[in-house]
Amino acid sequence: MPKESTYTAKLPDQDGIYAYTPEEDAIWSELYGRQIALLADNACDEYLEGVKTLGLDAPRVPQLKDVDARLKRATGFGVEGVPALIAPSKFFQLLSEGKFPLATFIRRREHIDYIEEPDIFHEVFGHCPLLTNAAYASFVRRFGENAVALGKDYSWHLFRIFWFTVEFGLINTEKGRRCYGAGIVSSPNETRAAMVEKACEFRPFDLMTVLRTPYRIDIVQPIYYVIDSFADLDAINDEDIGAAIREAKALGDFAPTFAAKAS
Ligand SMILES: [Fe+2]
Numbered sequence: 001m002p003k004e005s006t007y008t009a010k011l012p013d014q015d016g017i018y019a020y021t022p023e024e025d026a027i028w029s030e031l032y033g034r035q036i037a038l039l040a041d042n043a044c045d046e047y048l049e050g051v052k053t054l055g056l057d058a059p060r061v062p063q064l065k066d067v068d069a070r071l072k073r074a075t076g077f078g079v080e081g082v083p084a085l086i087a088p089s090k091f092f093q094l095l096s097e098g099k100f101p102l103a104t105f106i107r108r109r110e111h112i113d114y115i116e117e118p119d120i121f122h123e124v125f126g127h128c129p130l131l132t133n134a135a136y137a138s139f140v141r142r143f144g145e146n147a148v149a150l151g152k153d154y155s156w157h158l159f160r161i162f163w164f165t166v167e168f169g170l171i172n173t174e175k176g177r178r179c180y181g182a183g184i185v186s187s188p189n190e191t192r193a194a195m196v197e198k199a200c201e202f203r204p205f206d207l208m209t210v211l212r213t214p215y216r217i218d219i220v221q222p223i224y225y226v227i228d229s230f231a232d233l234d235a236i237n238d239e240d241i242g243a244a245i246r247e248a249k250a251l252g253d254f255a256p257t258f259a260a261k262a263s
Helices: 021-040 045-054 066-076 089-097 118-126 133-150 152-167 188-197 206-211 230-238 241-251
Strands: 078-082 099-103 170-173 177-178 201-204 222-228
Touching: 021 118, 021 188, 045 066, 045 177, 066 078, 078 089, 089 099, 089 133, 089 152, 099 118, 099 230, 133 152, 133 170, 133 230, 152 241, 170 188, 177 188, 177 206, 177 230, 206 241, 230 241
Parallel strands: 078 099, 170 222, 201 222
Antiparallel strands: 170 177
């Protein structure tokens, strides 16, 4: 996530409605249309079911309160509109309360293929469908609780767990390997890289390995971690994550498989 964003949060009116322009609806429509086609054979069934449960469709940017109501009916999870960038402590606090923080602006056309900060397409299309799945929603909420309890000294490594699961996770299914991470399902480049071109490394999810793996947010991922089930994912929360992070810090990071960012 960049330190500064050129986007500002949209604010709701007194009825909780966010106003989007016809151009913004058109951008949602284009993004939705191409991703839903690409994901049919590439995303896991739980994600695709979640798209239906939430009633997401092409014509316009969905309203946050509709997503919130449908999610609540499914798993009790909710969403909360936030500015484009929020502090890690606030982020984890919201997750622990069962609220997924949503940036409410949508990208401009110049960023239609790639945007560094999360916009509402990434948030709603990427993150919200799987939050209709009970095991996944439990993982996210309990991960937030663990993160709040551990505090900011652990944030750096907690974001690695989040990155390699919620953002860029893959899952083994009866139909083969499928994607579920929001950074993959909301990005055509990432979907193709992980599911079609596969010029990357796939590793079975292992907590200690993940904790020692550095990542860059602004490149197509060179490494993906693959889980076997969402119940397995939720079981991470039963481990002593704090002790694992302390051990990972003592062991040190693996050498990056990518070039350092030019500054
Ligand atoms: Fe995200």
